Amino acid sequence: MQRYKLGWTVGYTRDPSEPPERFVAASVPGAAQLDWANAEGWPDYWRGENCMQFESMESVYWVYESKISKPELADGQRLYFVCEGVDYQFLIRLNKKTLHGQEGMFTPCSFDITDDVTDGDTLQIVVFPHPDSGDYSNGRCEAKESVKPPCSYGWDWHPRLIPSGIWKNAFLETRSAQHIVDLQFDYMLEENLSQARIDLAIELSETMSGSLEWSLSDPNGDVVDAHSVSLESQQIVDITSDIFDPMLWWPNQQGEQNLYTLALSLHGADGMVQDRKSKRVGFRRVQLVMNEGAWDERTSLPTSRNVPPMTIEINGRRIFSKGSNWVPPEVFPGVIGEDTYRPLIEKARQANFNMLRCWGGGIVNKDSFFNLCDELGIMVWQEFPLACNQYVETPEYLDTLNSESRSIILRLKSHPSIVIWCGGNELFNSWSRMTDQHKALRLLNKNCYELDPDTPFLPTSPVMGVGHGDYLFRDADGVECFEKFQKARFSAYTEFGCPGPASVDYLERFIPDDELFPPKLGGSWETHHAFNAWDGHKSSWLCPEVIDHYFGKAESIEELVFYGQILQSEGYKAMFEEARRQKPYCSMALNWCYNEPWPTAANNSLISWPCEPKPAYEAVKQSCRPILASARAEKFSWTEEEWFEAELWMLNDSPEVIKCDTVEAYLQFADEEVFALAWDFEAIEPNSNSRGPTLRYKLPTFDAQVFKLVLRIEGKQDWQSEYTFCYKPLNPLMSD
C-alpha cells in the first residue's frame, strides 16, 4: 500500500454548466476560498473587517482539478482514489464522467480506478454552493436542512465565512486486490473490570482464503494477545478474544491514560502479506449515573419524573467533570492539523481539565484531536453537527444525517476519550423548537445504540436539570454571576460564560490603530464581536458599562483591558468553584468557551486564537486544581466599612484523602495584609468537599480599587487561593 500525493488547482463558476474561467493553485487539505484569496493577494481575513470580502465568494461552484500520473502497478495491485472529506456537497468526476455524488463532509469515500484511468487523466471535484435552506431569519437558519456545521454562517464569536472545499486528504493509493476494507474494534468489560471480551469485525475487499494475524500490545509494548486466524473463502471475519486484567484508561488526574495497540496483517493463500492495519485502543467503562441526591428529590403529587443522570462514572468511579466547550479552532477546517490541536489540548490538561464538550455548532474534529485526547486524558462530549436550529424532518435531511452520523460514530467510537454522544446544542429550547419526537434525534439515538451501545447518549444540552448560561459578569438587572450561581441548583453546568477582552498587544494585531481606543460600535470592534454579538445585547461581549460600573470610565485601552480581564477571571473563578461546591448534586462545570476560530476582541473564551491564553485561563486553571482552598463570597463589589463575608471551603476532586490541616485567610488592602481567620479542617474523603466557617471582616478605609483575599495552607503552595474584589469608598470623589 502506497500513497501518491495529487497536485490540485481550483477555480469557480456561478453556472455549473460552464467551467471556471481561471484556476489557481490549491492546497489540499484546505479551503477553496483561501486558495483564491492567496492567489488574488487578498489581505489576511482575520484582520480588521477583511473577512467581509469573502461574502462575494458565496454561492459559487468550486471546481478542483488534478492531472493524474498513474503509478506503475505490480501484478494484482489496484489503484484507488481516496477522498477523506469534502465540505459540503460535491461530485467526483474522472474525465468529466461522474464517479460519485455526495452530501456531507464527514463521510469518506474511495474508488478503485485501476481500469478507468490512464496517465494524464483529469480528476475533478465539483463543490456545490453552501447549503441554503432559504430561511434567512438568522444566519444559522440557512443550515437547517443540512449537516453543515452552522457556526460558519455567523455566530457571536464567528464571522460569517462559510468554507468550501477538500478539507481532508485526497490522494491516490495502491492496494493489494486483497486488503482490509474495514476494521471494527469493540469490547465488553466484566463488571469487576478484570477482563475484557474483545470483538473484532473485519471486512475484506473480496472473498479470500489465507490468514489474518493480529496482536494486541499493552502500553509497555508487551504483546498480551496474539492469534492467527485462517481464512477459508471469507470476506467477513469475526474474532473474539479475552484480555485479563487490562490496564485501564483514566481521565486526567484520575489515573494513567493506558493505551493498547492492535496490529493486523492479512496474508494471502501463499502466506504473503497483502495488507496491514493498526489501531490504538483503550479499555474503560463509562456510564452516566444518577447525581447524588437526585433520586431523593420527590415532589408532592402530582409528580413528574426525576432528572436524568449527569454524573460521569469511569471504571466505576464517579468523576467531577471539569472543562470547557470546544469550538472550531479555525474558520477554515481544512487548515487544521495536529499542530493546531496539540497546544490547545495540552493547555486543557494543564488547566486541570478532564473534559471538553465538542459543541454541535462546529465541525467534528479530525482524528488527531481524539488521539491527543486519548493520550492526555481529556474526556470528550461529542455532539453531532446540529445547533440552535429547528432542523427539518425531510427524508433527504434524515438520509444525510444518517450516513454522516454513522461515519462519525464508526470513525471515533474506539477512542477511549469519547464518553458522551450528544445530538447537538440547545435543540430543546424555544430558539430551536426541536423536541424528543424529532426524527433526527430518534435517528441519532438509534445509530449510537446500534454502533456504540456502551457509550451514553444525550439528545441535546441542556437536558432537564442541566443549566446553560448565564454569559455575563453582571446582567441588565445588576445581578452578578456570583449570586446567580449560588442561587442555582443544577445537576451540571455545561455552559456558562464570563466575557473578557483580549490582551492589548493581541488587539493591536487585528484592530487598526485608529480604531483601537475608545472601542466603538461598528467597524473592527463589532466585526470581532465586541459589540452587538449576542442577540439583544448591544454591549456584548466587551460590556464596557460593566467595567465602568465597578472601576469607573477607562482612560486607555490598557486600563479597559486590565479591568475587563479582572472581571472575567474573578467571574469564572466564582462560577467554577461554586459548581464544585455544589458537588455531589452537581457533577459538571464546563464553561463557554475554551478557544475561538479567529481573533475576537472580547469573548467568553479562555484562549485567544490560535492559542494565546487570556488571564482568565490562568484563573480557571487555579479553580480547577484537584485540591484547593476556596472562598464563597456572595458578591464581587464591597463598600468601605461594610462587613466582608466569605465562607471557607476545601475542595477535593481527586481520588485521594486529604489529611487534616489548617487554612489561614488573609485580607490584603493596598499594601497592608491582615490575618482574618484560621480553619482547622478534618480529613477529607476522596472526591469530597469540606465546608468551613465564614470569615467576617469590617472593611477599613484604604486607597485602592480592589482588595484581595488570600487562603494559605502551610507547606501546601498548590492548594492556596487568591481572590480579587472590587472596593468602593463610602463617599467617592467625583471623577474629573
Add this chain to the structure above:
Amino acid sequence: MQRYKLGWTVGYTRDPSEPPERFVAASVPGAAQLDWANAEGWPDYWRGENCMQFESMESVYWVYESKISKPELADGQRLYFVCEGVDYQFLIRLNKKTLHGQEGMFTPCSFDITDDVTDGDTLQIVVFPHPDSGDYSNGRCEAKESVKPPCSYGWDWHPRLIPSGIWKNAFLETRSAQHIVDLQFDYMLEENLSQARIDLAIELSETMSGSLEWSLSDPNGDVVDAHSVSLESQQIVDITSDIFDPMLWWPNQQGEQNLYTLALSLHGADGMVQDRKSKRVGFRRVQLVMNEGAWDERTSLPTSRNVPPMTIEINGRRIFSKGSNWVPPEVFPGVIGEDTYRPLIEKARQANFNMLRCWGGGIVNKDSFFNLCDELGIMVWQEFPLACNQYVETPEYLDTLNSESRSIILRLKSHPSIVIWCGGNELFNSWSRMTDQHKALRLLNKNCYELDPDTPFLPTSPVMGVGHGDYLFRDADGVECFEKFQKARFSAYTEFGCPGPASVDYLERFIPDDELFPPKLGGSWETHHAFNAWDGHKSSWLCPEVIDHYFGKAESIEELVFYGQILQSEGYKAMFEEARRQKPYCSMALNWCYNEPWPTAANNSLISWPCEPKPAYEAVKQSCRPILASARAEKFSWTEEEWFEAELWMLNDSPEVIKCDTVEAYLQFADEEVFALAWDFEAIEPNSNSRGPTLRYKLPTFDAQVFKLVLRIEGKQDWQSEYTFCYKPLNPLMSD
C-alpha cells in the same frame, strides 16, 4: 388454508425430568392454573380469599399435551403447527423432540411439521415456572429480569396470581407450499393530507413465479386501488401505490373512523390461488406537538430545556385527550376475548373518551382490542411490558425485550388507533430508578423508530412536565384533590385517581356476609384492596376515615358506599374538568384507572370487573362531554353562613363553534332551589374554553349533609352540569 383445532390436556410437575402425574382437560386459549382449578373443583378464585389457594401452584412446570390427527393433505399442501402465544417461557416438543424454545409471550411461532408428524403423534408444550429474578423486595421486582407483565405478581388492585399457559390460539393449519408469510403495510401522508403513498412489503414462503393481486376498498366497500403484480422468481415483493384524497380516520367525536380493507391473493405460475390475506387499515397522521404556551416558558439563566410535547395532533388538528388507564380486564389473559373487550370499549366511547393508556404493567392486548379501538375511535397509548421496576441490562433480558417488542410493533402498527408507543410505566421515578441511559429504553426507541417511525415514542410516563397522581380525594395533610389540581400546572395528567367503593350488591357477590359490615383490615376486604393496598396507605382504597370526615361514621354498608361513591364521583369531576380548564397548556386527562381484572372492594377504577360501571363512571362521562358548562369550586366541603364560591366556565373540546348563550347557576339546599347567577357568554371557538364570572352565595341554614350547584343552559340539556358539595352546620349536634 384450513385450521384444525387441537384437543389439549395439561398437568404439572415440579421436576422437569419427570412427567406430570396427572393430566386434566385444558382450555386453549386459557391458563393452566384455571384448568387445574376447574378439574379439582376449586371455588371461584375471585370470591373471598380463594385466590390464595393458587399460590400453591406457583413455580411448577406445566405440561400441555395434544394428540395429533393428521389431516389429509392435497398435493403440495403443507401442515403447520401455529402457536400464537404462550405465557411465558416454554418448549414445544413433538414426540419428545424439542422443536422450539422461547422466552416471551408476545411472539408467535409456527412450524412446518408435514414431514415430521404422523397420525397419533404427541405435541407437547412445556411451560416453565414464572420468571423470578430472586429479588423479593416487592412482588413486582420478581419480574425485573423478564418481559412478563409484572402486575400479576401483585399490585394495589391485582391479587398475586401469576398465570401460565397457552394464552392465545394454538392449532394445526394446512397451507399451500406457496403462501404469504408476512405482510407489512406502511403509508406516508402528504403534508396536506390529500394523498397517501402506500408501501406494501410481502414475504413469501419460497421463491416463486406467478402473480400477486391486491385491492384496497374504502369504508363504503368501493375498490379505490387494485393492481396485479407479476412475480418472477421472487420471495420478497415491494409494492407502492398512491391513494388520492383518502378518507381519514378520526378519534371519537372528531370525525369518522374511516377504515379501508386491503385484500391480497397470491397466484401460482398456473394462475391458481395459493393464498389470501386481508387487513383492515386506516389513514391518519399523528404527532405529539408542543403544548400551547410551552415554548414561551423560559426561565432566567442558567436555563434548562423546555418540556417535551404532549399534545396529540391528528390529521393536523390538536385534540384534547380524554380517557383513562386500561389494565388487564382479567387476571388470566387466556380467557380474554372480543366479548371481554367490546362492552368495555363501547363504554369508553359512551363516556366521551378518545384515549386509553394501555399501562405497561399489564399485557399487550389481543388483536380484537385494537380492532375495536379502530372502529370506535379510541386512541391507544401503548406501553411495552415494563412498570415500576429497575429492569436489568443483561444481554438475555435485552434479547427477549428486542424480540418481544418487535413482535408487538409489527403486529399492531397498522392500527390507526395506535398513537403513542411508550417504554413503560413510571420508569424514571425513584421507585424504579431507570434513566434515559438504560439500554432497554434506547432499544425500544430504536425498534419503534425502525419499524414505525411516524408514531410518537415516549420513554415512559411521566416525562418532564407530565403529572402522575394524586390518588386520593383528601390526603393525609387534609388537602383535597380539588385544590391539588387547581394548584398544579402540568402539560398532561396521565394518571390521577380518586378511590371509591364498589356498589353494595356487587360487594355482596364476593365478600362473605359475615365480613360485609363494618369493613375490617385483613380478610376479604383487604384481599380485595380496600385496605393496605397502596404502599404506606393503610386505609386505601376504602379510605373510611375520609368518608367519616365529611359525612360522619357510616351506620351501614349502604351508607358507607353511598357517601364513598359521592366522593369518588365529585373528586373525578373536579379533576377531569380542572384538567380541561387548564387547556391549552394541558392536553390530556387520563384517570387511574378505567377497569379492573377482578372484583375490587374499593379502587380508583370507574368500572367494576368485568364491566359494571360505578357511579363515578357516569360522573366522568358527564365531565368528558365535548361541550359543557363547568364550575370551578376550590373545595368540596362548605360551612353554614360561609360564602360559597364557584367560577363558571364553558368547556369546548369539539371541533365546533359554540354560539353565544346563557348559563344560569342555581343552588339547591335540601328542597329549595335558588337562582344564583346568570352568565351571558360570547361565541366560543372550536377546541377552546371560556372563563366566566365567579358566583358567590352566602350559605343558608338547612338540614342536609349536601347541597347542589346546577348549571343550566336553556334548550341545551346536553351541556348542563350538576355538582354535589358537602355541607356542615356551624354548631353540629353531638352525634349520639
